[in-house]
Each structure stands twice: as C-alpha cells, then as structure tokens.
Amino acid sequence: MPARHDIDSERELWDTFAESTKDKVFEAEPVFCWTQYAGHGLGAELLGDPATVLGIGCGTGRALAYLAQRGVKATGVDLSPVMVANTTERWGPLGARFICAEVLDHLSTATDTYDAIYSIFGAVWFTDPAKLLPLIAERLNPGGVLAFSHPPAIPGAYGPQGMYKGGFAGKAMFTYRYSYTPRKWQNLLLKAGFTDVDATVVDAPEPGHIGTLIVRATV
Template sequence: MSATEAWERYASNARPRRWVNTAGASTWLNWTQYPDHGPNESVLGELAGRRVLELGSGTGSNLAHLATLGAICIGVDLAPSRTDTATTEWGHLPGLEFVTADAVTFLTETDETFDVVYSIFGAVWFTDPAILLPLVRKRMRPGGVFGFSHLPATEAGVTSGRAVSKWNYPAQQWQQMLTTAGFAADTTIIPAPAGNPVGTLLVHASAL
C-alpha cells in the first residue's frame, strides 16, 4: 500500500467535523486531539496579511479559520479526497488554496516564501525531519513562525507502519533538530483534559 492509499483509507473513515464548536463559532483552530481544548491560533502570532502554509491540511477547517482572519493560505495534503473535500467546503473563502502534494515535494518545487508554516498531527509527524525541517526553513522568511503538534513520544525513534511512519521524538530532541535547521524553538506538553491520559506536544519555532 502506498502512502497516498494509506491516507485515502484514513480519510474514508474520518468523522466529519462539527458545524460549530462549543462557543458557537463556525470556524476555529484546535492544536490538540481533544475538541475545544488547548490554545488557539494566537500561537502563530499576527495573521492578517501573512502568507500561511499548512502541511497536512486535511479537510481544511483549521486553515479556513486562518483565512477568515485575513491570512493568505495554502494547504497541502497527500490525499486527493481530502483536498477535494477542503475545496468543496472552504474554497469560496478568499485567499485560500488547497493543493494535493507530498509535503517534501511541494517544499522542494515551490518558489514561494511564507511567514507562517504549521502542521497539526500532520506532515511534520510523518516525514523524516532531517529532510523536512531544512526545507521548511528554506521556504520561510526570517522571523517567521513554524508551529506543529502531535502526540508526545513514549519511545524516541521512528515507528514504522506498512505505508506510513511516525517520527516520535521527545521535546528536547525536537529543539535540537530545529536549532540545527535554523530555528529557535520552544516546546510544551499541553495537559489532557480531565479523565484523559495523553497530552499533546506543541512546538513553536522562529526562523532565524
């Protein structure tokens, strides 16, 4: 099974996002695996007029929220069906584009630069950081923000599946790799809501 086929299988089983969150908003950004839990888009700093890239944009709901705040957005996802869903749902918003591509391929081939790059349980978790992080830095403007989240590492290293691998590294190792790639990074573990055992690793980095 190819990586594209694996993500298409995942997409076919994914549950639709709610129409509104608990605050009644129709668009919002969520860094964690728990609905309406954790910080919001403020992690990324000022967004109006900024060029934003999401790696692993899925159905586009997080990126669509940033577009409503005035960001100029591109979302990249490997699964064609996810791109189609995102375009159908959110394509009417100005300053918002969705592309079907592998993250490494997109970053290698594009000549655009970005003020903000982020990934929420997306491509950063599923791509070799030795390859991905330098490419992200190359496509970012100095002072730009790079943010990503995924599950905290229980064992450091690469978890390999049939078609998809995860790069599970503890916070300190992410900081070291980001420093090598040309970033200044801070990491935190967002505690899980009461009754849930697993928090969320959140990384915030600035391009030097």
Template sequence: MTDTAWETYSRQKPERRRTNAAGETTWFNWTQYADHGPGAEILGVTPGAKVLDLGCGKGGNIAHVAALGARATGIDLSLGQLRAAEQRWADAGVMLLRADAVRFLTGNTEQFDAIYSVFGAVWFADPHELLPAVRQRLRPGGVFAFSQRPAIEGCYGCQASYINRSEDEDPLVVKRWDYEPEQWMKLLHEHGFTTTTARVLAAPPGKRRVGTLLVSTRG
C-alpha cells in the same frame, strides 16, 4: 507514505463540527480534543500574512487562518481529504493543493510568514529532509509550529504507524518520527531555527488520555 494509506485514513476521518462550543463556524485546534488548547495565536497571523498548512486534511484549520485575513495555502497527499475541504470551505478563500510536503517546499520559491502542521506532515516526514526545506521557505522571523502525539517512552526516531482497514485486511503501514520535546528543540536548532518552545499539553481532565506535543519556533 503511500497515497493508498492516506485515502484510507481520509474515509475514517470524521467531518469537523459545524460550530464549536463557542458557536464559531471556524476555529483552530492544535490538539486531538474538541474545544481544548491554544488556537491560531501561536502563529501570530495578521491580515495579508502568507500561511502554509503542511497536511491540511479536510481544511478546518486553514479555513480559520483564511478567516483571519491571511493568504492561506493548504497541501495534502489525499485527494479525498482535499475534495472534502474544497466542498466545505469553497468560499473560504483557501488555496488547496495535492502535494508532498518536502517536494512542495523544495520545488517552490514562495516565502511564508507562518508554516504549521497539526498531526500532519511534520509527524510523517524525515525531519532531516523536512526541517531545512521549511527553513528555506520561511521568512526571517516567521513562525513554524507543529503538533502531534507525544513520543512513547523509549520509542524515538522513525517508527511504524498503522492505519487499520477491515477485519479481513492487514493494516497499512506508514512511517512517523517521534521525539521528546528536548530532542525536537535540538533538531530545530541544528537546522537554523531560534526561540524554540516545546511542551506536552495535558489532555482535558476526565478519562485517562494522552496529551499533545506542541512545538513552536522561529526562522
């Protein structure tokens, strides 16, 4: 991954709506579709819990976690994303840091009650490096959950992912890791996680759309 790629992505990423369909100013969304899918209940957040977002982007999900009373930390590689998050969620009580996920986890002694990634670092980091690092920072019994696009059939493991630029420029390339739900469960088990569920959430009815892979496990 390169900083240039994620700054380019930051400029393309739209701001979260001011309210969702229920009129709420903060909410949690695991999928790429508005007002669809489960929410923060997956994490079991309670007041005072320490929660870490790996790839927090512009901060919408981690701001909601903070609104639930958690001690919330979000990290991201993109300064553009973090500045947008700081501007919108300045009063949310969220700690925002510029950091690589693996380096942050391995260079830290802090323990978290929940760690999650929504189309974030889990998708774009080698799981053989990231998963043991997450396991070290997760309290016993804590929740680790992540979502991303499902793997394309036959395209598993490390893949190239493209971030488009202008018509006159070649796209930027980053690495991502794609697996079917069963393989994610196996990888998590190998790295000491338990009680794992992995499923593909169907897209909202209507147009032909891709679903969302959602994985949840415990340390």
C-alpha cells in the same frame, strides 16, 4: 535499516482516512485547535499575526478555513487527492487554497514563502524531520514561525515508528510517525537553522490522559 516511505501506498492509506473523515469537512465549522481535545489549549495566536500561512498535511482543512475567514492568505498541502478535492469544495469559497502534493516534493520545488507554517497532527508527524525542517526554514520569511503539534512520544519509542493501516491482515500498507522528546525536537530545530525554540508537552484536560506535544520555533 532506515524508514522506507512508499508514497503511493501512503497516499492510498490517507485517501481512506479522507473518506472516513468526510463529515469533518462537510458537516464541521472552521476551528483552530492544536490539541486533540476541542477548545483545549492555545489557538491560532501561537502563529503570531501572519499574513500568509502554509498548513502541511492539513487534512480536513478546518484550521486553514479558520485562518482564511480572518483574512489570512491560507494555503494547505496534503498528500491525499480525495482530501484535497473535499477541502477545496468545502473551504475554497472562504478563500483557502489546497494543493495536492507530498510535503517534501512541494517544499523543494515551490518558490512561495510564508509568515508561518504549521502542522496539527499533520505532515511534521509523518515526515523525516532531518529532511523536512531545513526545507521549512527555507520557505519561511525572516522572523517567520513554524508551529506544530501531535501526541508526545511513548517513553522509549523514539524516531520513526511504523504503523500498519487498519488490522494486521491484508495488503501491507503502512506509514511512519516521527516521535521525539521535546529536547530532541529542540536540537533538530536548532540544527535546521531555527531559533527561539519552545517545545513542551501540554497536559490533557483530564489527569492521566494523553497530552499534546506543541512546538514553536522561528527563523
């Protein structure tokens, strides 16, 4: 049976995440980091020198705020109305714009195009790439960049990985994380019309700790 997304339930789940990460919106400073380790690895330079950027599943919005501070026209899409209300209040004055929408709905109805689209542990991780990647390719300007990061797949666990929210009791709320090898991501991106695909796992700062899958491709 294929993955069955229930967007209302996922939104509720992400609203809870938004409540729990409020301090990372209101008590944090703008920062752009692809990995889960502060200051580790490349930064926004992976996007090139874009004038316009769309962050998908932009969460706390810190990365988008970082770009807005540097004069980039920065737009973020996120499923959680709680998160979007928080990020709009915190980062809106810097010029970042936040839209509350499901990423597939947004990309299939919006008409704006961007020099770069990115996801840091964001919507690319939680959305079927067979549906998402072609929509992203359509919304990028010629030569535009897609870049994303999230943890590497656990060996032997590929495709949509279901995750229940919180413990294993109570209302059944779940989401999916789409996990693939770098080689599989490369094939998915080429099939969706991207070129110059680079997909690698960057090691964690400490040996044996969880690394980060970082992917960059252009149209």
